[in-house]
Amino acid sequence: MDTFIAVIIIFGVLVAVHEWGHLYVAKKAGILCREFAIGFGPKIFSTKRNETVYTVRLLPLGGFVRMAGEDPEEVQIKPGYEVGLVFKDDEKVSKIIVNNKSKHPEAKIVSVERIDLEERLTVEAYTDDKEGLQTFRVDDKCDLIVDEKPEQIAPLNRQFRSKSPLKKALAILAGPFMNFVLAFVVLLLVGIVNGVPQHDNAEFGKFNEDSPAKEAGLEQGDEVNTIAGQSVNDWEEMTAVIQEHPNEEINFEVVRNGERISTSVETYSRYDEFSEQEIGMIGVQTPTDHSFIQAVQYGATQVYEVSMVIFDTLSLILTGEFSLDFVSGPVGIYNYTGEAASIGIFFLIQFAAMISVNLGIVNLLPLPALDGGRLLFIGYEAVRGKPVDPQKEGLIHFFGFALLFLLMLVVTWNDINNFFL
Structure with a gap:
């Protein structure tokens, strides 16, 4: 049970720091971040702050930041569709009721002729007032209400796809970068508190x-x-x-x-x-040294050395010497965490720092569904001058995620076999 708690805490912190890097830089770039999630699957906790919904999900196998414009918008309102409009004091539309309009008696029912929620922020529609086609201005933070669930609209200037390749790349790189920062800070504190070994x-x-x-x-x-x-x-x-x-x-x-x-x-x-x-x-x-300078050197050196070990392991793929025994899935990491915890809290913390470096490097691999794969598409956009079609890119990432999930299953099965041998 202690090992399970340690695994949940370690991975929760590592994923939270990684995703916070994406979130922070994306918001600084003006991108609307709809959700900050720890885990996948059904929500077990949810709260909204400012424009972002913060959730904890059932399966603690990762996390994500859902940025507007990364994927095509799910809700599309076509001509002839009836919606309800709720207005602010400045007469701008603050809510668009897509369905269940009867639950919103305050809404003005209109029949949409044209709607632009990205650039002009207007709804052109007919009403029952027989006044002909009217144009309604939409607030840039207007909510679309679907099945009583609000989701803020994303004007083009708030979407990921509208940003320059540089800003996109920085938002993607921020996640792995924070894993390296976390590892360095953790090892720095270990060096200060526990001392730096002197050999x-x-x-x-x-x-x-x-x-x-x-x-x-x-x-x-x-x-x-x-x-x-x-x-x-x-x-x-x-x-x-x-x-x-x-x-x-x-x-x-x-x-x-x-x-x-x-x-x-x-x-x-x-x-x-x-x-x-x-x-x-x-x-x-x-013997140990507790000085700050020694701790800084220790933190930087350990991050570098762990990175080199990981790169050496990954290089075996190119030489054909790679084996599943070189990697571990959830079962293997669970066992290693238990062993680290049995040695002591400082060893466990150092082990967590090593996993953080590993997470940062693996996420930078040029594979679909990983940050490195997304950076490839951004680099292609920078060279080509225009982005790849979002639907095609999304499909590639979907298949990449499926292959990674399959690999995780294979690695987990290998861990189980090794555990019982």
């Missing part, structure tokens, strides 16, 4: 409980010269020598306040899954 010197950090090194009289801050007669210069060399001597008594020569001290330590052993053998341990942690 340049062979020096003792904190001791674990029942540490044999502490029992032998060694102290935090001791600088190690030799172990078992072997000279060591940094943390990696020190731990390598210790690991070679499981369940053995080995001699340490350290320097403390300028004085050389020699003592023997009885190591204990732990099974290492990577080397598949027992390794020696003495219960000492890496």
